[in-house]
Amino acid sequence: MSTLLITGGTVVSATGRTEADVLVDGEKVVAVLAPGSTLLGHDLTGSVDRVVDATGKYVIPGGIDAHTHFELPFGGTNASDTFETGTRAAAWGGTTSVIDFAVQRTGERVEDGLAAWHEKAAGSCAIDYGFHQIIGGVDEFSLKSMELLADEGITSYKLFMAYPGVFYSDDAQILKAMQKAADLGLLTMMHAENGPAIDVLAEQLYRQGKTTPYFHGVARAWQMEEEATHRAIMLADVTGAPLYVVHVSAKQAVEQLAAARDRGKNVFGETCPQYLYLSLEDQLGASSQEWGDLEGAKWVCSTPLRSREEGHQHAMWQGLRTNDLQMVSTDHCPFCMKDQKELGKGDFRAIPNGIGSIEHRMDLMYQGVVTGEISLERWVELTSTTPARMFGLYGTKGVIAPGADADVVVYDPNGHTSIGVGKTHHMNMDHSAWEGFEIDGHVDVVISRGEVLVSDGEYHGRAGHGSYLKRGLSQYLI
Ligand code: DUC
Ligand code: ZN
Ligand code: ZN
Numbered sequence: 001m002s003t004l005l006i007t008g009g010t011v012v013s014a015t016g017r018t019e020a021d022v023l024v025d026g027e028k029v030v031a032v033l034a035p036g037s038t039l040l041g042h043d044l045t046g047s048v049d050r051v052v053d054a055t056g057k058y059v060i061p062g063g064i065d066a067h068t069h070f071e072l073p074f075g076g077t078n079a080s081d082t083f084e085t086g087t088r089a090a091a092w093g094g095t096t097s098v099i100d101f102a103v104q105r106t107g108e109r110v111e112d113g114l115a116a117w118h119e120k121a122a123g124s125c126a127i128d129y130g131f132h133q134i135i136g137g138v139d140e141f142s143l144k145s146m147e148l149l150a151d152e153g154i155t156s157y158k159l160f161m162a163y164p165g166v167f168y169s170d171d172a173q174i175l176k177a178m179q180k181a182a183d184l185g186l187l188t189m190m191h192a193e194n195g196p197a198i199d200v201l202a203e204q205l206y207r208q209g210k211t212t213p214y215f216h217g218v219a220r221a222w223q224m225e226e227e228a229t230h231r232a233i234m235l236a237d238v239t240g241a242p243l244y245v246v247h248v249s250a251k252q253a254v255e256q257l258a259a260a261r262d263r264g265k266n267v268f269g270e271t272c273p274q275y276l277y278l279s280l281e282d283q284l285g286a287s288s289q290e291w292g293d294l295e296g297a298k299w300v301c302s303t304p305l306r307s308r309e310e311g312h313q314h315a316m317w318q319g320l321r322t323n324d325l326q327m328v329s330t331d332h333c334p335f336c337m338k339d340q341k342e343l344g345k346g347d348f349r350a351i352p353n354g355i356g357s358i359e360h361r362m363d364l365m366y367q368g369v370v371t372g373e374i375s376l377e378r379w380v381e382l383t384s385t386t387p388a389r390m391f392g393l394y395g396t397k398g399v400i401a402p403g404a405d406a407d408v409v410v411y412d413p414n415g416h417t418s419i420g421v422g423k424t425h426h427m428n429m430d431h432s433a434w435e436g437f438e439i440d441g442h443v444d445v446v447i448s449r450g451e452v453l454v455s456d457g458e459y460h461g462r463a464g465h466g467s468y469l470k471r472g473l474s475q476y477l478i
Helices: 081-092 108-122 140-152 171-184 195-208 214-219 223-239 251-262 274-275 279-282 295-300 314-320 361-370 375-389
Strands: 003-012 017-025 028-033 050-053 058-061 063-069 096-107 128-136 156-160 187-191 243-245 268-272 408-411 441-450 451-455
Touching: 003 361, 003 375, 003 408, 028 140, 050 375, 050 451, 058 375, 063 081, 063 361, 063 375, 081 096, 081 441, 096 108, 096 441, 108 128, 108 140, 128 140, 128 251, 128 295, 156 171, 171 187, 195 214, 214 279, 214 295, 223 243, 223 251, 223 375, 223 451, 243 361, 251 268, 251 314, 268 314, 274 314, 314 375, 361 375, 361 408, 361 441
Parallel strands: 003 050, 003 058, 063 096, 096 128, 128 156, 156 187, 187 243, 243 268
Antiparallel strands: 003 017, 017 028, 058 408, 408 441, 441 451
16 A cells, blocks of 8 residues: 655635645545644655645546446447546546446346446446446336346436437336336436437438438427426426436526426436537538538537527536536547448438547536636536535545545646647547647646556556446435
8 A cells, every 4th residue: 555645736625725735545535634734744745655746736536427438339339438448538637437327228138238337347447437227128127127226336327218219218118217216216317308209300301301410400409308308307206206317408408407406306417518618500510621511420419519509508507507507427429430420421310429528528627617617616516526426426536535535636727738639639539529629727647546547648547447336325315
């Protein structure tokens, strides 16, 4: 067991900031000390194994990305990051825990889907990892299997109101699953878009010759998200189940969440960096010399990027400030253009859905601090502390305090990060959805359970360092 002291920095939590030194022993934080404190001896820097100088920098709890899809089978291909490549990229960007989605589909046993996910992840991860469970086929067997999840450390599961024939659940299935979740104390995560109606709109657009990625955004109209969000809230209300709506992108969906929360409902919402920065017009409608109007496929994801003119981005930032949205995850689901996004040339419906962002979430959200959208403390809360509380990890994760895992990031507000392939890009993708983004800050040092994974621009992590996180019940509900 080695000791490490992080000196001279400003420790930032969800509730404040203070000048402090952080002492790590083995995998744990053991003390947060006034700078220069002699409480533990006169020459602490001389007696520890390693000193990390954080003078002039922020010392924050490691990021927690609670929405990733490593190796997700989707649209006839698999998301291109494995647990190994995806968690390594996460570490580069200051994320020290991920919660990925294990998959069960119609006709499959939940236990088998979960076992397959454990097999993919075990021994591969650079950082700690947990799972949510996708229930893609609600029936008497999968409902029964939900009873096993909490004991496995999986206290949240996801349903889809979109993707008929793939992951889709109808209202009767949703109601039954929510009733079960209410009994078990599980958190229901919902992909809230009206899939059957979207598929009709998409087919009509295609027949009219409107086949480019831009029309992915047109077919998945905000009304489809607002309607499904409202329906999910109502179904949850009837059953008494708490609800967490994933990847919120429409301002009208935020309004639905806000109204439910104002009525005192246990309803939560997450958004993602793409909905804060990118748009239907600028990205889905893009064309390039290399890809022509297939260029927009880089940003095909669901829910889709929304119209800049309609003001959805502004509403997302506002929701994050007012706590109508509580967290920012990535929905990291990367696909290469070559051989993957290309599958949808001439038919936007065949483009695999997903954007890769896991490496850049902490930076992109810090830029919101720089531009005055959120406070420094809210940055930590949205990216680490609330994800930990929401998904039953708080105390061990999401905070720098004695007894917590030593997952710590030293962030330099005077540093700079240029995002793009050939610059900062460790995700297994042949392009970056964030090419050209400039960040007025830099992830300097990344520590996971006491091990330095990143320092001085070098990667020191290893596959297999990451451990499985058996999560407790959501700490917002008890
Ligand atoms: N949305 C995506 O963009 N990708 C994977 C699944 C999803 O719901
Ligand atoms: Zn989804
Ligand atoms: Zn997702």
